[in-house]
Amino acid sequence: MSNDMDNFVGLSVVLTGFSREVLAPDLDPVDIKSEYLPVFTANVTKESGDPSLVADIFQKYAMLQSQTLTPQQIGEAMLDPANGEAFVLACRKLIFMWYAGAWPTIVPASATAQASTVSDLISAKAYTASLVWQVMQSHPMGDSNYRYGYWNKPPVPLSDYTGQ
């Protein structure tokens, strides 16, 4: 299991563009990764109907990671259509989950509307821990540690939020 977690976090760092220190710091009181991994495993297995898909994804990541590749190259290899539709979609959903704290469902295009995505929030913690707030250099709506008037000045640089 710890191996799965290592692979899950490593893959998440590659795909989200956030550093390991932000997603899964050594001292991790929030520990959102421990909520996300089971959700990811259960949903991908259920949606794909393939009991070994999650293991395949982690295996492939571990293999790529053991080579001397850049994160960009690892990401491209993981999202390569040759891996199969379900494999790639699972990786994309992993990105969405970290950013939104929610599990996405894609609503296909219809006669009157184009394709869109609806999502199901994983937990209150997932809402506040989700990366969308970091990537906009802000804070979750309803949960700010800032002080009066902060909105009158530009925020600290993006890299401070992504850890990259």
Add this chain to the structure above:
Amino acid sequence: MTTQTYDLVIVGSGISGSIVAYELGRQGKKVLILEAGQEVPVDRSGYMRTFFKANAKTPESPYPPTTQDPKASTPDNPLGLPDPALENVPRYTVLQINSWRNPAQCYFTYPPQAPGLTGDSPEVVFAFASSYERIGGGTTWHWLGTSLRHFWHDFELKTLYGHGVDWPGGQQFYQALVPYYEKATKEIGVSGDKAAMDKIYTQFDVEPSGKYGPDYDYPMPPIVASLVDNLFATVTDMTVDGNPVYSSPTPQGRNSLPGDRRQCAGNTNCIPICPIQAKYDATVTLANALQTGNVDILYRTVASNIQVDAATGEVTGIDYITYDDHLGPPSGTGTAVGTKYLLAAHAIETPRLLLMSNKNAKFPDGVANSSGQVGRNLMDHIMYLAWGLAKDPVYAYRGPLSTSGYESLRDGAFRKNRSAYRIEIGNEGWQWAANDPYTTLADFVFGQNASQLNGNSVNQQGQPLRFNPSLPANSQLFGQQLVDTLNGVYIRQIRLGYLIEQLPDPDNRVQLSPTETDHLGLPRPLVTYRIRNDYEREAFVSAKAVSTEIFNAIGATEYTIPPPDPVLYGAPNEVTATNFQYKGNNFTFYGAGHIVGTYRIGDEKTNSVLNPRQQSWDHANLYMVGSGVFPTVATGNPTLTIAALAFQAADNILQDLKQSSEEEAEAMASSS
């Protein structure tokens, strides 16, 4: 069964009911409040938890009753909306708008669409777009806090511009309200910029000399401007219909300094809930009222009928039903008895209660309804939204949801031809407009284009909208490229909201559903809502053009998505709720939460429910407060005016109580 007799029985503990309770309690009068909803919690952490867990962060999402149950989601009820027939105190939520044709999911019911209409027919009925709360403290739990006055011109719409009706007394009405506006501003603890308001008042001929109080200033300095505000403030040499366009800091009911409540920390969450109560809400006034020792409140107590003495026409008691659990059986009934009665249940529930009270032989059409006006003239500020991307970062999603607006278009000769509006400037990016940050996120993760940032769309200015033209359409990104793209979008997002004045239309109304009830067996509202007048529709055309002009002036790219054609007929889940066509354009309207007009004041018993003292024409000891008393919706957000009118009503009630007790004393003296 209550046995104590009170000086005043109030229905509803929102800002209007609480102000009157406090004013009377302070004067030693005994007051009982009947409150349909659950009690004010000791602290707000439970509401915060509910909010954090909610899938859809709507205005109602933190509060009981629960707005959605994701586990109950089914293909024909994807949001898992609870069935209002099973709820003791259902209320309308914005999640119900798209289920408006399904009474198993929507608290309001609606009349059928007349046959043969087209998308631009004035007779098309829509879903109502605004909501309210039924909990201790009422709807200010989730208000934004904008605290503007109306202008006296707003009170003379008919005389000056030939539309709608005047408020009784027009300019004099405004004049008499001035000291009460000052009290209201103090009660809410408004943070504001007097110089900025002076400029607007001068533009609209509201002179400082006596018309808004010579010593007047805001209790707190203005909330500092956001970076988004600074961008919109650069518009200086534009005019619309002869009026200059300039922005001003918005007077707001949130603390710019620490005081009795905390200083605003910019949680960007005033709607739906301020986590630290930096924003005023009516629980503040309610707590003060209860502190007087003269005010009692009964929670989970739903007023269901008003009893009237057939001989005198006076109200003799208000019947109520109690419950313990929101979905459980009723736990009891009773009648609250007082000398005077005040309805403060807001603009849908107050007329509902009046209409339900139809068992009094002399008042078969409901209490206070000899004019037939109860429930009519339902209005809102109908909202037009426009959104875009600024050229440079403005760091949206930071600070209070809105900190400034364009107030300079709220009056002018153009009001002969079209509705006026104020323009609110949003700090929350495209959250309201396009359900961001999630729509943009999904687009760039899954290669969709619902935001128009990731495709080949062209906007109303003829500009291509793909955010990064060097990326192919429908890009699917990851890693650093995703970070940079999302950041580049989010920190540039801007949004304008137009609050368009709606005219009173007697056919826009609240009635009782003949078939649908709540869990207490009380008939649910039947709401008829149209946007019939070209006067209002012209304002949408103007709003659309002005947005584009403003975005041009600040060098921004507009992303406003024109809505699809309205679908008027078909299965409940197919018909559209809030869009219409006008002069070849498709429009969607949004609600401002400003529910107005359903028990209006007036000069004549025949055309209004209340006299200018907010006292029923039909029942001398019955009063009503809240935005239902407004004859027109006017151009400011309503709550400061609601509060001012509540202070005025409290004075009237105190005066009448004094007179009643003097008359009683005289009668006693002469009989002994």
